[in-house]
Amino acid sequence: MKLLILLVVVLGLVAAVQLSKVYQLSISLRGKREEDISEADNRLNGGLFLAFMVAFYASFIWLLVKYGSYGTPPASEHGVAVDRLMDFNMAIIFVVFFIVNTLLFWFSAKYYHRADRKARFFVHDTRLELVWTVIPSVVLAIIIAYGLQTWNEMTGEASEDALRVELYSKQFDWTARYPGSDGEFGQANYNLITPMNALGIVTADGVDAALTEIEEKIAKVENEINYEKGHLLAERASIEEELNGGHGHGGHGHDHDHSDHAHDDHAHGDHGHDEHADEAHDDHDAHKHALEARLLEVNHMLESDKVIILTEAAFEAKEDKLYRLLRHRQRIQEIRNFDFDSELTAWESGADDQVVKGEFHLPVGREVEFVFRSRDVIHSAYMPQFRAQMNTVPGVPTRFKMTPTITTDSMRMVLENPDFDYVLLCNKVCGAAHFNMQMKVVIESQESYDAWISEQGEFIVKEGSDEPEMEQASAQKESQTITASL
Amino acid sequence: MGAKAHHHEESFVSKYVFTHDHKMISKQFLVTAILMGIVAVMLSVFFRLQLGWPGESFAILETFLGKWAPGGVLDRNAYLALVTIHGTIMVFFVLTGGLSGTFSNLLIPLQIGARDMASGFLNMLSYWFFFFSSVIMILSLFTEGGAASGGWTVYPPLSALPQAMPGSGMGMTLWLISMVLFVVSSLLGGLNYVVTVINLRTKGMSMTRLPLTIWAFMVTAILGVLSFPVLVSAVVLLLMDRTMGTAFYLSDIFIGGEALDVTGGSPILYQHLFWFLGHPEVYIVLLPALGISSEVIATNSRKPIFGYKAMVGSILGIGFLSFIVWGHHMFVTGMNPFLGSVFVFTTLLIAIPSAVKAFNYITTLWQGNIRFTPAMLFSIGLVSTFVTGGLTGIILADSALDVNVHDTYFVVAHFHIVMGMSAIFGMLAGIYHWFPKMFGRMMNTKLGFAHFWVTIVCGYGVFFPMHFVGIAGAPRRYYEYSNFDFLGSVMDLQPIISTFAIVGAIGQLFFLFNFFYSIFYGQKSVQNPWLSNTLEWTTPVKHVHGNWDGPLPEVHRWAYDYSNPAHEADFVPQTTPALAGEEVH
DSSP states (O other), X not given: OHHHHHHHHHHHHHHHXXXXXXXXXXXXXXXXXXXXXXXXXXXXXXXXXXXXXXXXXXXXXXXXXHHOSOSSOOOBHHHHHHHHHHHHHHHHHHHHHHHHXXXXXXXXXXXXXXXXXXXXXXXXXXXXXXXXXXXXXXXXXXXXXXXXXXXXXXXXXXXXXXXXXXXXXXXXXXXXXXXXXXXXXXXXXXXXXXXXXXXXBOOHHXXXXXXXXXXXXXXXXXXXXXXXXXXXXXXXXXXXXXHTTOTTSSOHHHHHHHHHHHHHHHHOOSHHHHHHHHHHHHHHHHHHHHHHHHHHHHHHHHHSTTOBXXXXXXXXXXXXXXXXXXXXXXXXXXXXXXXXXXXXXXXXXXXXXXXXXXXXXXXXXXXXXXXXXXXSSOXXXXXXXXXXXXXXXXXXXXXXXXXXXXXXXXXXHHHTOTTOOEEEEEOSXXXXXXXXXXXXXXXXXXXXXXXXXXXXXXXXXXXXXXXXXXXXXXXXXXXXXXXXXX | OOSOOXXXXXXXXXXXXXXXXXXXXXXXXXXXXXXXXXXXXXXXXXHHHHHHSTTOOOHHHHHHHGGGSGGGSOOHHHHHHHHHHHHHIIIIIIIXXXXXXXXXXXXXXXXXXXXXXXXXXXXXXXXXXXXXXXXXXXXXXXXXXXXXXXXXXXXXTTTTOTXXXXXXXXXXXXXXXHHHHHHHHHHHXXXXXXXXXXXXXOTTOOGGGSOHHHHHHHHHHHHHHHHHHHHHHHHHHHHHHHHSOOOSSOOXXXXXXXXXXXXXXOHHHHHXXXXXXXXXXXXXXXXXXXXXXXXXXXXXXXXXXXXXXXHHHHHHHHHHHGGGOGGGGOTTTTOOHHHHHHHHHHHHHHHHHHHHHHHHHHHHHTTOOBOOOHHHHHHHHHHXXXXXXXXXXXXXXXXXXXXXXXXXXXXXXXXXXXXXXXXXXXXXXXXXXXXXXXXXXXXXXXXXXXXXXXXXXXXXXXXXXXXXXXXXXXXXXXXXXXXXXXXGGGGGHHHHHHHHHHHHHHHHHHHHHHHHHHHHHSOBOOSOTTOOOSGGGGSXXXXXXXXXXXXXXXXXXXXXXBSXXXXXXXXXXXXXXXXXXXXXX
């Protein structure tokens, strides 16, 4: 089948070439040259430009009518200003678009080549050029001023009592974090990330849990390295060789000691040398005992069921991994030893943080300042209905403030779509599932929001627990006493 | 350099392979760029199949992509790889190599009256670096993990960490190596172009008598020489982060179940370095196209280009401003809002020289006597798309508006209309116009008409609807959109866009057949088929080393004496001495 297609293509090409040669011959017989464009062709192309212009404008208007609304009405305060700015700019560029393209296509159609005409030798016109430089400059100055005014308002400082919400992105989902009743976010450190502490929030328990986990991982890899069969066998072979009087191998001390003994006994007579000789002898024995003990151990290990076989490349990878895990442990220990402040409030402020997945809620009419963090690569928090977007960058926290103005229920009524939901999407390519990284956003009344937030569990990592323990926030809070041992 | 042209025995290798002759090198660049363009267009057809009909099975995908399209459905990682390589090839290999590499090489010596480039040897090296860069980029498609997949902009950490996506493995390494070679090629070429224009102009060819093509190519070359090295620095730092454990771009990363041992770096550093090249790059792409159009429009309107001085001023203005606007690609990275304001201001400033150029083109047409060669059709199309695409740039330059449309289809529409239509039209206009000079034969005009009309209709058909898709909130680089109800009916446009894309791609066959056929069998051309004023048309049809048999031409006037009332003919070549009492430019 593929061969057939290929054959058809090749034959088609050959046919096209031959037909073209026939065409070439016919036009050369008629004395026609490719560079001579007939008046008919010139008129045709001119007319086609006009026809194209009409079709183009008609399609534009059709698109505008059918798809011209900006998604949904703006659902935030600054969104209203942004849409007004957009309308203003769009109006200007539409006008320019239509005028300039019309002149272009109109002139092309009107001034097609006629043999009896001569073009106008129009080299420049200072006044005309000034006009069309100054007018766009003035218009652009207005665009700049208006645009920057909107930008300054959008990007200004958030108010003191703005609700702060952290949006945390990773391949391939979002998590929201609320600061909890203390109004403070806990510190976060990527070294503390475990399945139970997906955001790496710094708390006393969080640090301990991370340490526990890293110790487990280290132990596991160390085991694998120690129990690698090939290396164990090689070690056993070399120990055995050493014990059985390996000349020049490993046991380099023995021969020398023997001859040294003899030498020393001859050369010097004082008792210091006897001691020396004894020490050397003891060392020699201790060493031999150690080797024998190790040999026993190796044999024992080889018989255990923990033995694994790795290729040399895999073994080196394990050693690299161990090194990285040790570095990780060191970094966690540095966190533990870090003296945040004398009251250790930083240790506590994370404990009441509320971590939420799947959907997050905001109260309508209240300013929210988003703080963004990312775990792995750059993502982008895009909420088109709110006209909001901000990249989330690993290692570089970013922020964006807005005030939602339309509740989900209201927007459902406006759009006549009972299934509508606000959405947070990822808008910076981040890998395979970039296209499916979203989180529902719910805007509701302050009361509904209060009810919802009180149901969200506090983030607490308890040592030794299998899954994150979410405690119901209750009126009585256990004060966390951080002991010196931490 | 004043010597007569010399003839000597040439082997196939010295004539076609390791040639030092700028005319042959320009053809090498052109053919390589066209072949790369074919690949890039095919890649775009493949991913447009997925976007237009998500999840549908297409046998052709499995035929070409094998395991990357199991069951005829494009794999989601492969989708990103195709998008990335499509963009990379188009921006660098087709629109930079194919525009500057071809036309700067062909036209600079010919239009300024020089025997060849300042250094034919460096010029040859410039092509071979380009060739090997192209080969490596294509090879990267065949790696185990696939080609680089983080978009043509390859931001770290995604592009720095093999664990982040398969394309960030060997595919990404090869991408980086290819780009270093590409930049070497560009720098070698750029240096040559600037030195040649400054030093080797013939007698009477003052800077103010240079055709606008030369001004455009020279400023383009300066932009490249100043900005490409910054890309190399971005690439080298990325290579180091990938292989040597450095932390230029990396900090606080937990990935693949591990907390990485690097802190202190910032991914935003990469973006600054990348876009410091990236923005001038798009003017490196566009300026040669604009220069070519000035030439084609003047010649085929039989009128001087209107406002020559303003055109030169605009080229210089655009060139200068292009260095101080790069931050508009980064409005939503969290940069200080005041810095954002600065970039809004400088970016909107660029609209002024751009507008001046557009108005000058249109005024050149006014009261002209227009001859619609295929080159002229594409040049007029260039003006339309330059205006249309440039206007949406005003929206994107406004940071408050960019917040809502950054990385959506609105951006895709903007840059495709200015690059994928306007710049490409300039390249095609150049090919049609200078084909007789390059190959001594004419391309078929009727096929040229068909090519233009199919291309402009399908081009706008693909990219114009994307504005609406973008404003509705559809992000770019998405494999599919079925998970998002809020987009609603605007997604009905996707299959329409894909259909135009497929028809447009097929329409390029008119051009490809015409181009390759005419090289061998096209009607033999005369010396000056377009009745043009510039110096390249005073060289013999059959190429000679040293360009002119005999002494170099002497220039007595500017390039735009078309329909000059002091002369009977409607064109006056630059070599024509002034008439008694005539005031010449």
